[in-house]
Every structure is written in C-alpha cells, then in structure tokens.
Amino acid sequence: MNQIVNHQGVNLLVYGILIRIKMHKLKRTQIILFLCPNEARMIQMLDPLGTFNNYFDLTQISDMTSEEQHKLKIINQQGNYIKLYFENQIQLNMIREGLQYLIGEAFRIQKQLDSCNQIWSNALKLITKSDLDMDNRLNFKEFQFLIGELQIEISERRLIQLFEKHQKNSQLNEATLYKLLMEITRKHEIIQLYQKYCSKQEGLFDDPHNTMLMNAHDLETFFLIEQGQKDYKAQKQFYNFYDFQNIICNQENTIFQAKELDKSYPLTSYYINSSHNTYLETNQLTGQSSCFAYQDAFKMGFKCVELDCWDGQDGEPNVTHGHTLVNDIKFIDVIKTVREFAFFKDDNPAILSLEMHCSLKQQKRIAEILKAVLGDMLFVIKDYKQKQFATLLELQRKVLIKYKADEEFLSEKLQIRDHSLSLYCTQTQDDLIIQFEDDMDNNVQLKQFSKTLDNKQVKKSCRDILEITSLFAVSLKLNNNPDLVWVVSSVSEDKIQDTIKKSQGKFYDYVKNYFVRIYPLGLRFDSSNYDPFPSWTAGAHMVALNIQTKDIFMLYNYGMFLNSSYVLRQNCDIKMTIFVNILSASNLVWEDEKRRQQEIVDPYIKVRIAGNKEDVNNSEKWRTETIQDNGYHPIYNYKCKIQLKHAQQDVIYFQAYSYSLLGDSLLGQYCLSPLNLRKGYRIVPLLNSQLKPLNSSHVLVNIKIEY
Structure with a gap:
C-alpha cells in the first residue's frame, strides 16, 4: 500500500517553520525546524537569533503523542522529549503527518546504509553534528569531536598523525574520512575467520573497499559450517572484508532464533505475559495513569492487563487506583485502546482482568461498553460444561473478560438446581461490614453504616458482565477441583510460596486444567517487582508484574516472552x-548524554542464568575483564561453559557495565530463553535500562550448543 503524503507538512519541514517548542528539561522558546540539508535523517533546530543550534535524529523517535490540545510530544528512545505548540489542530496534524513521512524515509535510508556499511552509516549522522561550520568538510577540531561522539578512544597525538596522513588543505572530505574511519573501525577479531573462508587470499587489505575476496559460495559455506544455516543465500557475487563484517554485525544476525509456537493446546497449557496495575506509568500512590500505559503494555507483548474499575461522574x-492520588481515565477510552492495540504484536488472545469497585448501575455501563466497542472480539462461552479450556488457536484475536464468579449464575448455566457448586467464590476485604467503635459519634456511625450498605450493593454481580465473562475469579482450593474449567484463582506473591511448599504436587496437578494468576503484594507502593521464576517453575500461568518498573525481574520477563506472548509449558526437562565465547563489543556508551560527552567507559560483560533453582545454583558468575577507556570496540575473547538441566525453565542474560570505584553503571542488557539461542558468530543486541533497543550497541559472541 502506498503511503499518503501530506505534501504541505513535508514542505514546511523541508523549508523551515517557526514554532514554539519545549525541549526535555529546558524552558519553552521559539525555534525554526527544518530538514537538515546534508543529512535527510536529521531535523535541525535553529534559534532565530542564531544563539542555539541543535539536531534530533528521526530514526531515534520512539513515539509521537498529542494528548493535549494543539500540542505534539515527540519522544526519543532515551525517553527525552520535544513538545511542539501549534496555533490550531489543523497545523498540528499537518506537521505530524509530515514528520511521519520523513521518519519513514529516514528508516528507508538507514536500512540502505546499514546494508551497505554500518560503520559509515552511524558516522554519517554524527558528521552533520560535527561539521560546525557546515562546509561539508571536517577540520581537526570537528574530526576530534566526531571521534569523541563515536566513543573511539585514541590519544590526541595519534589522532593528529591520522589526520595529517589523510587531510587535504587541513581538512577531510567525505572520501578521505570514509577511508580513515574504515582504518580505525576494522574488527580485527574476525579477520582470520574471513580469511578462512575466502577462496582468494591475495591483497586482503591493500584496498579493502574495492578488493573482492569472498565469493557467494564462500559466504554460503561459512553460514553452513559456522552458523548452522543450510538455507542461507548470498545476495551478490563478491564480498570484501567490510561487507562480511557488516553481515556479522547486522541485526539479522542476532543471537535470537524465533521458533513457531504450537497453538493446538488448551490455554491452560501456556504461560501468559501478564501485567499488574497496567494503567500506571509510575508508582501506585501519586503516579500518573493513562491509556498510553496500555498502549505500551500491548506493544511490549503483554496480553493480560488489569483494569481497576471505579464509579465516575455522569x-x-x-x-484508576482507588483511594490514592492517581488520576482517573475513562473506562471507554481504555477499551478503545484495547481494540486498537491488543493484537499489535501478535494475534494471541488478550485478557482483561476487571477489578470491580463500581455500583451495579455503572457495571451495566461497563458491559455496554465492552460489547459496543469490542463486538466480535469478545470471547463468549458456548458450553459451560466443557471439560477443557478452549485452545490457543481457537482464541486467536479474541478478548477474554476476567470477572468475579457468581454461584447463582453459574449454577443456572451448569443446570445444577441445588446450587451445590464447587467454585469457592472469592470474598474480598471490601465485602465485609465495617465495625464501629463504641465511642464514635452517632452521626458519623450513621454515615459510615450508609457507606457500608452502598459498598454491599457495589459488590453485587452484574449479570450483563457475567454473560460475557470467560474467566470467573474463584478462590484457590487444591483439595477439590472446581466444577468449571472457565475459572482463574488470583494469589499474592507471598501466599503462592506457602501454597507450593505445603502442596507442591497438588498445585502442579491443579494448574494442568485451571488457571492461576500471581500478583504483587499491595505493599509495593513504589511498583517494584518480585522474582517471577518460582511461580513459573511451579506452573502458574499468569505472573503479573509492574511493567512500569524496568528492573532485573522485568528483564527476566522480557527474555521469557521474547519469542511469543504465550509460552507452551514443557512437560519434560x-x-x-552452551559454550560462549565473548569476542568483543561495539558502541558501549553512557545512557546519559551529558556523561557520554564528558567520560569514556571502562566496559566489561557479565553472563548470568535465571530460572530453575538447580540450574541457577550450579551456574557461575561469568565476567570478562574490564577494558580501560574503550567503549567503541573493546576486545575480550572470554570463554565460558553453561550447563543446564532444565533449559525450558531458564533464561540467559547478558549485561554490559562500566567499572567504577564508586559503583558500576549499566550500559546495556539482553535476555532470552536458551531454547531460542542460535549457534555461530552472532551479535547480542543490547537494550537500555528501559528495555528499548540501543542503536548499534551489541556484543559479538560465538555460540556452540550440545544437547
């Protein structure tokens, strides 16, 4: 499908538009925005008075939102933002559509450059920033700035020597700069590998840009023997060393191997990527809630989301998060977000966990909204007596509603007349009558009692919601199985451990047919997380985490569900x-941009196992040496051996740190299941602290696997 172009919006950005702007942590000012004439992936920001000049990279934009009237917020991958203020909505839409087109073009150019030469591609964007006098040439100071931005640690004396060797009229043009950067950025650790598979050996580095030494058959042989890929097809006839280097360091050559998910099993046979208090952006007492939090959750692959429902006006x-300072968002807006984003990452079913605090009247309104907005997406139970839950395949692109069970309703559906139903319907603390102190004022007692009666009415089940519910919330009782497969039991993180210790065998049998959901303790006001693996290992299907907190446990969750939002539980060990050789790393930089300009990193790499207790206890704390003052291309050649007995219950994660006497700082991280590892020479694509991809930041490894 051809993209519709808003030519007026594109023209305004190409030729320049004067606009009010607020940059991250800076005051509002007036700026001229225009597409950089030398680099089509950059927007230049110029102060009309000439006192300020900056750029932002179109390929680094992660989101654009217009939640406030006439304001457009542009957010980059580091979480920094630029807020644009418009005269009217028409102008906002025009610029947004123009930006969307230019972003698409920027990514197209980036992809072409990456396939040609990744090193040169990264440098081109920085050259625009380095060329301070904008004459398309770099003098020594500008060249020195470029090397600093690339995090290449070279002494000034050596830098002067390199510059003098390639300069003309005390400047570097594009051609000489290309040759110089190729000389600096050559990855020597893979030269021998390249030579090993080249059928023609002479003249390797006399002219590395033009000399073709590896032919298509050589490259295909390399992928067959080293990478274990029988179906790799070369795209051209000859490859020089830099072509080979680019293939090794390309995003298509990552350590992760996607695998097809078997969808033929009942839903109770899968782990499900689950969130807690999904509406929150930060903490549970004073934090913001928004529909964008649900968007982010679905974009990250979460499929079970939570909605705390409370009475609203009109x-x-x-x-919202009741009895706190958290703001309210409209239930209907959340459901519209569900309709639009629930299947953003894949078609696996979404589960809406309704924590109900609404009056009966507003519960009926909730049912109306769910049916009107979601329509055919809603999964409605046809056979309540079914002995197994519906399969994952049957539930593709369906939305399941989780709601509190009602014995009278389910007895009717199951045609049990005496209501002797084994369902263990839940009772929450809000259901209990409030106790009064003897010395309380009578008027206060009356108000409190009235409130209690209202709460009792609030807790009545709504038949309209029950009719579209497919997961009925019940208490967890392991002695007798429920009379219904369409049930789920929610257990807190502390109680589940007691349950597993006392009745591990019964719990394991129970979760074969009935859902169990684990949630964080209510005392986690800061939205911190807990280790999900003890619950996963025991067989719990939904281990809900506070996704607004990107801690180590969220990294585990990322690795667990990297392949799919649903993971089939393996019945056998x-x-x-795994033999890991950490060869080198590339572009390890500080996340904070100011620190990046002031300080070079001292990086090292850690490898760890999380998951099954036996595998974790038997693993070592693998770590490379620290490389001083070289974040651009540190060489490690560090080998380790990882032995796993329960690989289906584990994740393996990599972390890059910078050493410091005052405390080491995280530079990047990545996590995946051992079952998704690819053998051979691969890159580990690093993520930042918010689990967002870091541009061109990776670890080069060689993986060998024995079963």
Whole structure:
C-alpha cells in the first residue's frame, strides 16, 4: 500500500517553520525546524537569533503523542522529549503527518546504509553534528569531536598523525574520512575467520573497499559450517572484508532464533505475559495513569492487563487506583485502546482482568461498553460444561473478560438446581461490614453504616458482565477441583510460596486444567517487582508484574516472552551445554548524554542464568575483564561453559557495565530463553535500562550448543 503524503507538512519541514517548542528539561522558546540539508535523517533546530543550534535524529523517535490540545510530544528512545505548540489542530496534524513521512524515509535510508556499511552509516549522522561550520568538510577540531561522539578512544597525538596522513588543505572530505574511519573501525577479531573462508587470499587489505575476496559460495559455506544455516543465500557475487563484517554485525544476525509456537493446546497449557496495575506509568500512590500505559503494555507483548474499575461522574466508569492520588481515565477510552492495540504484536488472545469497585448501575455501563466497542472480539462461552479450556488457536484475536464468579449464575448455566457448586467464590476485604467503635459519634456511625450498605450493593454481580465473562475469579482450593474449567484463582506473591511448599504436587496437578494468576503484594507502593521464576517453575500461568518498573525481574520477563506472548509449558526437562565465547563489543556508551560527552567507559560483560533453582545454583558468575577507556570496540575473547538441566525453565542474560570505584553503571542488557539461542558468530543486541533497543550497541559472541 502506498503511503499518503501530506505534501504541505513535508514542505514546511523541508523549508523551515517557526514554532514554539519545549525541549526535555529546558524552558519553552521559539525555534525554526527544518530538514537538515546534508543529512535527510536529521531535523535541525535553529534559534532565530542564531544563539542555539541543535539536531534530533528521526530514526531515534520512539513515539509521537498529542494528548493535549494543539500540542505534539515527540519522544526519543532515551525517553527525552520535544513538545511542539501549534496555533490550531489543523497545523498540528499537518506537521505530524509530515514528520511521519520523513521518519519513514529516514528508516528507508538507514536500512540502505546499514546494508551497505554500518560503520559509515552511524558516522554519517554524527558528521552533520560535527561539521560546525557546515562546509561539508571536517577540520581537526570537528574530526576530534566526531571521534569523541563515536566513543573511539585514541590519544590526541595519534589522532593528529591520522589526520595529517589523510587531510587535504587541513581538512577531510567525505572520501578521505570514509577511508580513515574504515582504518580505525576494522574488527580485527574476525579477520582470520574471513580469511578462512575466502577462496582468494591475495591483497586482503591493500584496498579493502574495492578488493573482492569472498565469493557467494564462500559466504554460503561459512553460514553452513559456522552458523548452522543450510538455507542461507548470498545476495551478490563478491564480498570484501567490510561487507562480511557488516553481515556479522547486522541485526539479522542476532543471537535470537524465533521458533513457531504450537497453538493446538488448551490455554491452560501456556504461560501468559501478564501485567499488574497496567494503567500506571509510575508508582501506585501519586503516579500518573493513562491509556498510553496500555498502549505500551500491548506493544511490549503483554496480553493480560488489569483494569481497576471505579464509579465516575455522569454515569461513566473510570479506571484508576482507588483511594490514592492517581488520576482517573475513562473506562471507554481504555477499551478503545484495547481494540486498537491488543493484537499489535501478535494475534494471541488478550485478557482483561476487571477489578470491580463500581455500583451495579455503572457495571451495566461497563458491559455496554465492552460489547459496543469490542463486538466480535469478545470471547463468549458456548458450553459451560466443557471439560477443557478452549485452545490457543481457537482464541486467536479474541478478548477474554476476567470477572468475579457468581454461584447463582453459574449454577443456572451448569443446570445444577441445588446450587451445590464447587467454585469457592472469592470474598474480598471490601465485602465485609465495617465495625464501629463504641465511642464514635452517632452521626458519623450513621454515615459510615450508609457507606457500608452502598459498598454491599457495589459488590453485587452484574449479570450483563457475567454473560460475557470467560474467566470467573474463584478462590484457590487444591483439595477439590472446581466444577468449571472457565475459572482463574488470583494469589499474592507471598501466599503462592506457602501454597507450593505445603502442596507442591497438588498445585502442579491443579494448574494442568485451571488457571492461576500471581500478583504483587499491595505493599509495593513504589511498583517494584518480585522474582517471577518460582511461580513459573511451579506452573502458574499468569505472573503479573509492574511493567512500569524496568528492573532485573522485568528483564527476566522480557527474555521469557521474547519469542511469543504465550509460552507452551514443557512437560519434560531439556538438558543443554552452551559454550560462549565473548569476542568483543561495539558502541558501549553512557545512557546519559551529558556523561557520554564528558567520560569514556571502562566496559566489561557479565553472563548470568535465571530460572530453575538447580540450574541457577550450579551456574557461575561469568565476567570478562574490564577494558580501560574503550567503549567503541573493546576486545575480550572470554570463554565460558553453561550447563543446564532444565533449559525450558531458564533464561540467559547478558549485561554490559562500566567499572567504577564508586559503583558500576549499566550500559546495556539482553535476555532470552536458551531454547531460542542460535549457534555461530552472532551479535547480542543490547537494550537500555528501559528495555528499548540501543542503536548499534551489541556484543559479538560465538555460540556452540550440545544437547
């Protein structure tokens, strides 16, 4: 499908538009925005008075939102933002559509350059920033700035020597700069590998840009023998060393191997990527809630999301964290977000966990909204007596509603007349009558009692919601199985451990047919997380985490569900021995931009196992040496051996740190299941602290696997 172009918006950005702007942590000012004439992936920001000049990279934009009237917020991958203020909505839409087109073009150019030469591609964007006098040439100071931005640590004396060797009229043009950067950035650790598979050996580095030494058959042989890929097809006839280097360091050559998910099993056979208090952006007492939090959750692959439902004004229910300073968002807006984003990452079913605090009247409104907005997406139970839950395949692109069970309703559906139903319907603390102190004022007692009666009415089940519910919330009782497969039991993180210790065998049998959901303790006001693996290992299907907190446990969750939002539980142990050789790393830089300009990193790499207790206890704390003052291209050649007895219950994660006497700082991280590892020479694509991809930052490894 051809993209519709807003030519007026594109023209305004190409030729320049004067606009009010607020940059991250800076005051509002007036700026001229225009597409950089020398680099089509950059927008230049110029102060009309000439006192300020800056750029932002179109390929680094992660999101654009217009939640406030006439304001457009542009957010980059580091979480920094630029806010644009417009005269009217028409102008906002025009510029947004123009930006969307230019972003698409920027990524197209980036992809072409990456396939040609990744090193040169990265440098080109920085050259625009380095060329301070904008004459398309770099003098020594500008060249020195470029080397600093690339985090290449070279002494000034050596830098002067390199500059003098290639300069003309005390400047570097594009051609000489290309040759110089190729000389600096050559990855010597893979030269021998390249030579090993080249059928023609002479003249390797006399002219590395033009000399073709590896032919298509050579490259295909390399992928067959070293990478274990039988179906690799070369794209051209000859490859020089830099072509080979680019293939090794390309995003298509990552350590991760996607695998097809078997969708033929009942839903109770899978782990499900689950979130807690999904509406929150930060903490649970004073934090912001928004529909964008649900967007982010679905974009990250979360499929079970939570909606705390409370009465709102004008008969419209809200989603919020009750009895706190958290703001309200409209329930209908959340459901519209569900309709638009629930299947953003894949078609696996979404589960809406309704924590109900609404009056009966607003519960009926909730049912109306769910049916009107979601329509055919809603999964409605046809056979309540079914002995197994519906399969994952049957539930593709369906939305399941989780709601509190009602015995009278389910007895009717199951045609049990005496209501002797084994369902263990839940009772929350809010259901209990409030106790009064003897010395309380009578008027206060009356108000409190009235409030209690209202709460009792609030807790009545709504038949309209029950009719579209497919997961009925019940208490967890292991002695007798429920009479219904369409149930789920929610257990807190502390109680589940007691349950597993006392009745591990019964719990394991129970979760074969009935859902169990684990949630964080209510005392985690800061939205911190807990280790999900003890619950996963025991067989719990939904281990809900506070996704607004990107801690180590969220990294585990990332690795667990990297392949799919649903993971099939393996019934047999998988034993693996993994041989890892950490060869080198590239572009390890500080996340904070100011620190990046002031300080070079001292990086090292850690490898760890999380998951099954036996595998974790038997693993070592693998770590490379620290390389001083070289974040651009540190060489490690560090080898380790990882032995796993329960690989199906584990994740392996890599972390890059910078050493410091005052405390080491995280530079990048990555996590995946051992079952998704690819053998051979691969890159580990690093993520930042917010689990967002870091541009061109990776670790080069060689992986060998024995089963």
